[in-house]
Structures are given as C-alpha cells and as structure tokens.
Amino acid sequence: MRLPPYLYLLFASSTAAAFAADQAEPASVAVPIGDAPQENEPGVQAPENLIIEGLTDQSTTEMSFDDGITYFRYGVVVRGRGVEIVANQVALSQEVGLIIADGQVRIQSEGQYFVGDHVEYNYKTGQVRAENFRAGVAPFYTGGLTLNGNFETHNYSAGDTFFTTDDLKEPAFRVRAKEFRVIDGSRVEAKDATVVMGDKGTIPVPYYKRELRKHDTFWRFTPGYRSYFGPFLLSGYYFPVTTNILAGAKVDLYTKRGLGVGPDISWDFPRAGKGNFQYYYINDNEPRTDPLDRPIREDRHRISFSHQATLRTNLTAKVVVREQSDPYIVRDFFETEYRNNTQPRSFLELSQLWSNWSMNLMAQPQLNEFYETVERLPDVKLSGLRQQIGETPLFYESESSLAYLRFQPGSDLFDPQAELKTDYSAMRGDSFHQILWPQNYFGWLNFTPRVGGRLTQYGETEGFGTTFDDRTRFIFNTGAEISTKASRLWAGAENKFFDVDGLRHIVEPSVNYVFVPEPNYRPNELPQFDREIPSLRLLPIDFPDYNAIDSIDTQNVLRFGLRNKLQTKRDGEIQDLVHWALYTDWRLDPREDQSTFSDIYSDLDLRPRSWLGVSSEIRYDAEEGYFNASYNALTISPNDTWSWRGGHRYFRGGPEFGPDSDNNTFFSSLYYKFNENWGTRITHHFEARDGTLEEQYYTIYRDFRNWTGGLTFRLRDQRTRSDDFTVAFTFQLKAFPRYRLGDDQNEHSFLLGS
Secondary structure (H helix, E strand, C coil): CCCCHHHHHHHHHHHHHHHHHCCCCCCEEEEEEECCCCCCCCCCCCCEEEEECCCCCEEEEEECCCCCCCEEHHHHHHHHCCCCEEEEEEEEEEECEEEEEEEEEEECCCCEEEEEEEEEEEECCCCCEEEEEEEEEEEEEEEEEEEEEECCCCCEEEEEEEECCCCCCCCCCCEEEEEEEEEEEEEEEEEEEEEEECCEEEEEEEEEEECCCCCEEEEEEEEEEECCCEEEEEEEEEEEEECCCEEEEEEEEECCCCCEEEEEEEEEEEECEEEEEEEEEEEECCCCCCCCEEEECEEEEEEEEEEEEECCCCCCEEEEEEEECCHHHHHHEEEEEHHHCCCCCCCEEEECCCCEEEEEEEEEEECCCCEEEEEEEEEEEEEEEEEEECCCCCCEEEEEEEEEEEEEEECCCCCCCCCCCCCCEEEEEEEEEEEEEEEEEEEEEEEEEEEEEEEEECCEEEEECCCCCCEEEEEEEEEEEEEEEEEEHHHEEECCCCCEEEEEEEEEEEEEEECCCCCCCCHHCCCCCCCCCCCCCCCCCCCCCCCCCCHHCCEEEEEEEEEEEEEEEEECCEEEEEEEEEEEEECCCCCCCCEEEEEEEEEEEEEEEEEEEEEEEEHHHHHHHEEEEEEEEEEECCCCCCEEEEEEEECCCHHHHCCCCEEEEEEEEEEECCCCCCCEEEEEEEECCCCEEEEEEEEEEECCCCCEHHHHHHEECCCCCCCEEEEEEEEECCCCCCCCCHHHHHHHHHHCCC
16 A cells, blocks of 8 residues: 555654654654554454664655655664564665665564675565575575575575575585575475585585474484593484384493493374383492492383373373382483482373363372372362353352372382381362452452362271271361552653663552361371472462362461562563562461461562673561571673673571471582683582582583584582592584573583483
8 A cells, every 4th residue: 555645744744853853762663564444443453563763863764755665774673574674774665565675684584584785575475585695594594696585485595505504604514506495494405506615625416405404313422431430421323213203222331330221212293292202221330329328229220201192172181101210210320300300200191171160180100119109099170260150240269179099108218207107098079169259449459358168078098007087177268368559650761871761660569368267177187198398488378279188277367468570671672670579478376386477588580781680589587587598699691702690599497398408508600702612611509508519510612613512520529428520521513402502501410411
C-alpha cells in the first residue's frame, strides 16, 4: 500500500521538527507493514510496524514524492518481522515492501547473520539479496560476491563463495565454489568445489554436500592423569544405527583401576519418544574403601536407562532406571553426574492433563538397596486445578491419592544410621478439598479467604516393630491471604554511570494466615512416608503446596512477605536494578518443636550495571541473634577479555542435616583471555572452618581455529585421605561443541572429562 502524499508530508514535517528540536535521542518512526484496518472494524488488530531509528544525532530522513521512497541516512537501524538491519543508509519503498541498505550493512534474523556492502530485503516476501557479503548460521560461515535467498524458507544461492566452520576472518580451512546452495536450512550443496587448506593446499571435489547438523559418527577422547587412577584415557566412539538411533561404545583405560567399558545408545522417534541406555562395567583393581573404612567390591557396574514419550495429546509417560553395584561407582567414574544427583531414583510416571484436572500415576521401587527409598507400588493422584464453581465468585481445588507405600531404610553402606531404622508398609488413601473466595477491594487490595478439609485413611501397618493399626485422620484448615501491589514511575530519571534510563519502583507486600487445629492423630501416631524433610528454605504453609502429608500437624501462623523491585530500561529492555524479597513466619501458637518466630529470609539481586551483579540469600535467627545460612556472590564481566565471580557460603549445620553439615566456604573463579587464541581460568574453594584450601582448578584454553582445547590441573585436599591430584586435556570441535557455553564454569568436573 502506497501512502497518500499528504501523509508523506505529515511524516516529513514531524520528523524535521524532531531533528530541529535537537533532541538527545535520535528520531524514531513506525511504518505500518500491512494495510490499516477500517475504522471501527471489529476484531481486527492494528498492523505490524517497522521500527526505524536513527543511531546518531546526525541521522536524517528525506522523502521522494515522485517514486514513494523514504531515505534514512547517517546511521539507521530497522526492526520488524524478526529481522534487524543496521546500515549507514536505508531506502524504504513501502509500496513493494523493499528495504535497500548500503554501507556497513548488518542483518540478524533467527540466528542468521549477514554482513555486506549492499543488501536488499523485501519484508513482505522474505527475499534477500546481498553483494560482497559474509554470513553465518553458527557454527557455519560463508562469504562471497552475491547472495540470493529467502529468510522464511531458508533457501539460498551464493555465487563465487567459500564455506567454512572456521570463525576467524581468514579461515584456515574452507571450501570454494562458483555456487553454493543452502536447501531448507538443513544442508549445503555445491558442484566443482575446491577444498582449500591454508594458503596453498587445494583438493578438487566434483560434488560437495554437507549436512548442517551434528556429525553422525565421531570420537571423543580425554587423556590425563589422576592420583587415584594413574594415567588414563577416556574414549568413546559414536555412530548412527538408523536415522533415529545413535549408538556408541565407551572404553576407559585406567592404569591403576583397570578397563571400564560399556555401550551407550540414544534414540529419538517422533511418535514413540526419546531416551537413552548406558551400561558401564569395570573390574576395579583398587576400589578403595567407604566412609566406614570398609572395602568396596571390585566387580562394579551401573545401568542408566530413561525414556519419555507423549502417548497422545496431554498424556505423557516417563520411565527412569538407575541401578548400580555400589553407592560410589558414579562418584568414582562419573563425577559430574554424582555432583548433580548423589542418590538417583528409579520410577515410572504417567501424567494425563485436562483443562481443570490432572491425573498422575507414580511407581517407584527400590532398585539399589543401599539407598533409603519410599516405594510407591503404585501411587495414583487426581488433582483438581483451581477453577471457578459455575457462575459463583467461589473457586475450588482438590488433590486425592491412593497408594501402597513401603519405607525401605537402605543399608549402612551409604547411611551409618541405617541399622536404627526399620522397614514398614501400608495402604494410604488421602483426599483434600478447598474452597477459595478471591476478592478485590478499592481496585488495589486482594483478599482471598479459604476453607478446606482433608481425610486420610491408613491401613494396618506391616513390618518389624510397627504397631499402627487402621487409622483415619481428619484435618480442617482455613485462612486467608492479603496482598497488594503499588508502583511509581520516574520516566525522566537518568544516570550514565549506573546506565539508568527511567526508573520504576514496584512494591508487593503480602500476609498469608493459616490455621489448622490439632488433628485427631499427630504425626508420631502415624506411619511416616511423605514426611517433612529439613530444608534451608521456608517450607510452604498452606495446602496443597505443603505436601508432607504424614507430617501435617497443628498450625496457627502468619507469613509476612515483602517484595521490592527497582527497574530501568537497558538496550531497549526492562531490567531489574534491584529485586529484594523478605519473608518470615509469626507462629501465634507454636508447637513444642517451634519458636515463636521463624528465621528471617532475605533474597537480594542487584544489577547496578549490566556487567556487574550481586546475589545474596540470607537466613537470620532474630531471637538468637545469629545467621543460620548465607550465600553472597559478586559477578563482574565487563567484556569478553576477563570476568570474575567470587563469594562466600555459610551454613550453621544441625543434627537433622547430618554430621559435619556446617560449612564456611569462600570461592573464587577468574577467567582471563590473553588474546584470540589463549585464555585461562583459575578457581578456588577455601574452607575457613579449618583453614583448608579444599579445591583448586587451573585451566589453560587454546583456540585451534576449528576446535578448542583445555588443559586442566585440579588439586583436592581430602583431609583424612591423601590429596587427589588430576590433570586432563579436553577438546571439542567448535562446530559441534560437546559442552554448552558456561558449563566449564558451573561444572568444573566437565574439564576433566568425567
């Protein structure tokens, strides 16, 4: 659609006035992409706009009434239809939907990057044409004289072009051809191509084809040395069995421990679901001892199987099997996995979701007898999601379950207190129902009273030393939540040092009251399956969020919460400068195991600059006057040359968390890039309780153009055992990295290949 002349005149005069006013910010205009809806036309949304902004105070706009073209000069950015174009000059023809950009042109669209001298883009059809260009869809890069294609279909044709996975300006490896074709964004093809190695080496290739996805067949190697292993080589070979199945063989050679082998299979079927299977076996020559100084078995293995599928719409299934010969094989040979989950579970779960209801079936056996487990054989739960009752102002929610449960204490191989525990089992039926009445007063005060009840039926408990017969417990609960939200905007607030462009303060106070009278059976009179587990955070107080069914007891408590946010605009997006939450409980009628006031909890995140962040989590006992837990961290990342993260973690342990559960740890991680090819990371963990530098990491990174490598030294002080020293070399192709960005910082053991 071509705009009438008087609209161009209005557009030109308003733009000229904006520049004449000498504003601090460059001019910004919105140009409709589609036809505007007719006046008062119902159900029609306003057309999408192209947002065109000047990048400098010198940016100008000119109109040509003869050919209907608008010219934007001296630095322009255009945004719309998921595409961003930056150029020295842009010519816009709204009638045909054509944008012609010249001079240092950069285009970004859905992970695709184009840089060139001259680019033509039609935002109505998605067609793009470029001259003297470079482009990239990581991890592949190309460049040449001409490019024709379509952003929407991802089909392109490039002439006099090279193709490479080397992300440097002068790639060491590249494929040249008169024409490359990218088909559906999934593969690239060329005829009469030439492989260029360095400056001189060339290899003719009559027909070149490359899938733009991960290699189907590949090796993985990690050589190194560890004081517990001796020299070692971790290796694996992976290959496709069919289109949807990838198989592999893991072969790990440890000079002290022996040979670890096992298959590794993963699959992904569109209808049947995806999963993986891993088996690992090693006849351990030096298995060491457990925490009680007893020898660990030499014949060691682990099985890991998982599969998840969508059986039909909103019906999903997931099965996980984790079986192992002893509690420490994963710790010894799969350290990263062990750090994330020290006691893996095995279970089968089916979930069906409707608009207002959901049903869940959980079956959980004890496959590893050394791990304490609550077996569910099975546990079926029907949940009524919060929903309105007819045309009334009332809402209803519920949760009902039927289960056969068995508590298995495990063995003293992992839990030294296991001998003091006995196994027991029982049937349990539980049904909870609640009515809520959400209301709003004065347009700003939210008040939601609620009332509910719970009936739980326990069958006769079976097991050695148990004395519970059939029992029925009744629970009544009531309460109310009051909350509000207020905000204030200072649109003109600016501060260049703190990168502030406007300020908005949001405050959200809340009070949640819960009253549960004493039930007819207290927790010590019932078998404990779903019991309250000690936590560093405040547990939920209202139902059904509080899900420790067998530990439900009398409550008369007020939970106070206060949430503050201070926001500003950075790079066109809203960002929190401050996000601070405070909350605590006032127990009006505390139980014998409770104090009148809970600890005060504080969660604070500060972002004074986009590259500077502070995080803090504090748990303070106001009655005793000391901290029970605190975590404070500072992150500095001003550029891609260096970054630093350091902090302190403190926890005042207790018997409920196990022996030696307290800690007072300082940590630091520094990354520095010397140049484009070399970098280093240094990480320390220092335990202040006994002055022990527990863990030290020193990594040297090297960029080898098409792949990267890291040489890592680690030293761990084991206190009662000999020091654990490890050195390993890991490497990966840039085009298909083995680890995600930042994994080496968050999970240091990745650097050791385990």
